[in-house]
Amino acid sequence: MFIKRDHTKLICDVGEIAGLFHDAVSMEEFLQKITAMVTRHMGCEVCSIYLYYAGRQELVLRATTGLNPASVGKVRMAVAEGLTGQALREKRPICEGQARHNPNFRFFPGIGEEKFESFLAVPIFRGNVEVGVMVIQSEKKDYFSPEDIQAFRAITAQLATTIETARLLITLNDKKEKTPVALPQEVKFVRGRCGSEGVALAATVVISETVTDLRHDGTAGGERYSEADCRRAIEETERQLEEMQLQLEATLPDMTALIFTAQILMLKDKGFCDAIFHLIKGGVNPPSAVAQVVNDYVSKFSRIEDSYLREKIYDVKDVGRRLLENLTGRARAHGDYEGKIVVARELFPSDALKLFSQKIKGIILLSGGATSHVAILARSLNIPLVITHEEALLFLDPSTDVLLDASMGSIYIDPDPLVKAKVLQRDELNRNLPALKKMVREHPQTRDGTAVRLMANINLLGDLKAANEFKADGVGLYRSEFPFMIRSNFPSEDEQYLIYRRLVEGMPGKEITLRTLDIGGDKVLSYTHYSREENPFLGLRSIRLSFKHTDVFVAQLRAMLRAGAGQRIRILFPMISSLDEFLQAKAIVQECVQQLETQRREFNPSPLLGVMVELPSTVEIINEMAQEADFFSIGTNDLVQYMLAVDRTNDSVAPLYLPHHPSVLRAMKRVVEAGLKHAREVSICGDMANEPKYLSLLLGLGIRCFSMDARYLPRMHERLRQLSVSECEKLAQEILAQSQISRIAQILESVRYPA
Numbered sequence: 001m002f003i004k005r006d007h008t009k010l011i012c013d014v015g016e017i018a019g020l021f022h023d024a025v026s027m028e029e030f031l032q033k034i035t036a037m038v039t040r041h042m043g044c045e046v047c048s049i050y051l052y053y054a055g056r057q058e059l060v061l062r063a064t065t066g067l068n069p070a071s072v073g074k075v076r077m078a079v080a081e082g083l084t085g086q087a088l089r090e091k092r093p094i095c096e097g098q099a100r101h102n103p104n105f106r107f108f109p110g111i112g113e114e115k116f117e118s119f120l121a122v123p124i125f126r127g128n129v130e131v132g133v134m135v136i137q138s139e140k141k142d143y144f145s146p147e148d149i150q151a152f153r154a155i156t157a158q159l160a161t162t163i164e165t166a167r168l169l170i171t172l173n174d175k176k177e178k179t180p181v182a183l184p185q186e187v188k189f190v191r192g193r194c195g196s197e198g199v200a201l202a203a204t205v206v207i208s209e210t211v212t213d214l215r216h217d218g219t220a221g222g223e224r225y226s227e228a229d230c231r232r233a234i235e236e237t238e239r240q241l242e243e244m245q246l247q248l249e250a251t252l253p254d255m256t257a258l259i260f261t262a263q264i265l266m267l268k269d270k271g272f273c274d275a276i277f278h279l280i281k282g283g284v285n286p287p288s289a290v291a292q293v294v295n296d297y298v299s300k301f302s303r304i305e306d307s308y309l310r311e312k313i314y315d316v317k318d319v320g321r322r323l324l325e326n327l328t329g330r331a332r333a334h335g336d337y338e339g340k341i342v343v344a345r346e347l348f349p350s351d352a353l354k355l356f357s358q359k360i361k362g363i364i365l366l367s368g369g370a371t372s373h374v375a376i377l378a379r380s381l382n383i384p385l386v387i388t389h390e391e392a393l394l395f396l397d398p399s400t401d402v403l404l405d406a407s408m409g410s411i412y413i414d415p416d417p418l419v420k421a422k423v424l425q426r427d428e429l430n431r432n433l434p435a436l437k438k439m440v441r442e443h444p445q446t447r448d449g450t451a452v453r454l455m456a457n458i459n460l461l462g463d464l465k466a467a468n469e470f471k472a473d474g475v476g477l478y479r480s481e482f483p484f485m486i487r488s489n490f491p492s493e494d495e496q497y498l499i500y501r502r503l504v505e506g507m508p509g510k511e512i513t514l515r516t517l518d519i520g521g522d523k524v525l526s527y528t529h530y531s532r533e534e535n536p537f538l539g540l541r542s543i544r545l546s547f548k549h550t551d552v553f554v555a556q557l558r559a560m561l562r563a564g565a566g567q568r569i570r571i572l573f574p575m576i577s578s579l580d581e582f583l584q585a586k587a588i589v590q591e592c593v594q595q596l597e598t599q600r601r602e603f604n605p606s607p608l609l610g611v612m613v614e615l616p617s618t619v620e621i622i623n624e625m626a627q628e629a630d631f632f633s634i635g636t637n638d639l640v641q642y643m644l645a646v647d648r649t650n651d652s653v654a655p656l657y658l659p660h661h662p663s664v665l666r667a668m669k670r671v672v673e674a675g676l677k678h679a680r681e682v683s684i685c686g687d688m689a690n691e692p693k694y695l696s697l698l699l700g701l702g703i704r705c706f707s708m709d710a711r712y713l714p715r716m717h718e719r720l721r722q723l724s725v726s727e728c729e730k731l732a733q734e735i736l737a738q739s740q741i742s743r744i745a746q747i748l749e750s751v752r753y754p755a
């Protein structure tokens, strides 16, 4: 038999795809190069790539060698049509010796197909995902043999992932493309979980995970720029970043550290700038030079695969984007994100802060749990946040309006006007400050007169406003780690003192509970270089880190003691797993007290010292602990995670994250009993305290102190007034007698409250 083509060589050449990718200045050009390579090796005249767009169930010609290049982007066909559509529909190659005689052949005028006889279409799939169809054609009749079909299928399979990536990038970058790639038209609504309540209506911006998007941005338009333009753009970018820093300081006084330092430093970095100017001197157009250097940095960081360094990737991309905008004159006054709902696969708390400073409206996150710290921070920043698994949202068309009804976990894509009106109206009511203020009482108590403390959790100093407005009875938990997370180094004792003092003075006469550093898990510091931890929640987290860095721990304790001068303060130690650890922490406090005394500093010598009950190991020794601790605070976010072995940040196990699991409730009961026996206050400061549905149960278990996000105080005041302790105790008894989660859920569901 006559061998027309050497298929072994063809498969080998596919190995050169990476090279094609690297040289191509756009995804379109990359696909084009693939078609040229395939025609060469298949010995035919035509190779075309059609990409599939699920939203419209349409195939679009994206690259061709041999047909009229002007048809690219214009030839579109429904999958129900033609031989090309048939290949995708039936998931098999369609080979025709004289295609034009097949009644299914779809003829497009102007495309230049008339003269081609043989036709071979092979669908491109990645797993089950339909990517598109690759077609080859020849002028000769009956040209393609069974070996050709086999070889062509093999090559298509090898290219599927790369072509799919190209399709995503084209769609992300193609401003004209109005329909999302992977979001089927019928997806109008996505149900997620609430991470931070609130409502937002805006267009979306997807934080790209790919590094190649800058390549496209850099060369768009094709204008030439000079070296001087590039220098000006660098200066302008620096100025903008400094301005953003100042604005942020004005809104978030505890965030005085330069959170944009990393980005400003990059612009000052000789290595970074030299690399750009080196390329420019070699004839590369400045936007491409910037894109190339930024991409190099990003890929270097990506290769390290150290989650602690991912924050840097965000910084590099962000500075690159900003620089390109300033260079090409496509800069917007406040960056890409202002007024948008940000969609991201993953975010760090410091990313949330940066986005906040860029005035975003909301966040859709494809990872993390409702008790993850980025969600906690979003609540303090008043940014609605929904967590979902819906990957298709990553491909939302930027012009699509999305309505985020975060309290309900609802995401409406291109919302119906009626839904929009209803949700916005409810939001209006929720924001009605005078009405909310009316719901709170100076001395909250139950219907039958039991006094209950309703305190506030403070993450940022900005939370104090709501805490005061809603009459919080002090601060039950100050998460001191947030100011640490956005700095580029450990804050000094004096810096910390200023922040803690503002906190203490922010609630004069009230009790303030300062928790020591709880870093680790999902809260990472970019400036500590620990080796990567496989299980960060079980690693060097929290008090363990404080013991490892006693200098940092001592500085923090001294700052807290000094800030507490003349006020009632409590110091709370997180993640205590043994009596030994608590005694060690107490001893270090004592050392600090002695130091401050010797130095004749003004400070509080006798703060109450408490244990956060977050680990099952502490529950087991709770009576002994009660003899040493002045108070307990139950951190249900971690207690649930560690008792049930369910990662609080992993949305895929979220249905197993159940605060009402009988083991958790019985553990809490034991803590309350130990507290009663030793006259120690037991409070609850995890997210369970935010939930009205748990209040009756927790009161019934004997808890009388709740610390919650300040914004939830009004609804908890209101619920408290509806409850009577005797009824709550009956409910708790009934629930504690149950051993099945489902039964407890049923009982909780059936509780009715007076209007």
Ligand code: PEP
Binding pocket: 477, 479, 518, 614, 634, 635, 636, 637, 638, 639, 685, 686, 687
């Ligand atoms: C908790 O674990 O419940 C808690 C309040 O601490 P954090 O959420 O900061 O870990």
Ligand code: MG
Binding pocket: 574, 614, 635, 637, 638
């Ligand atoms: Mg915790």
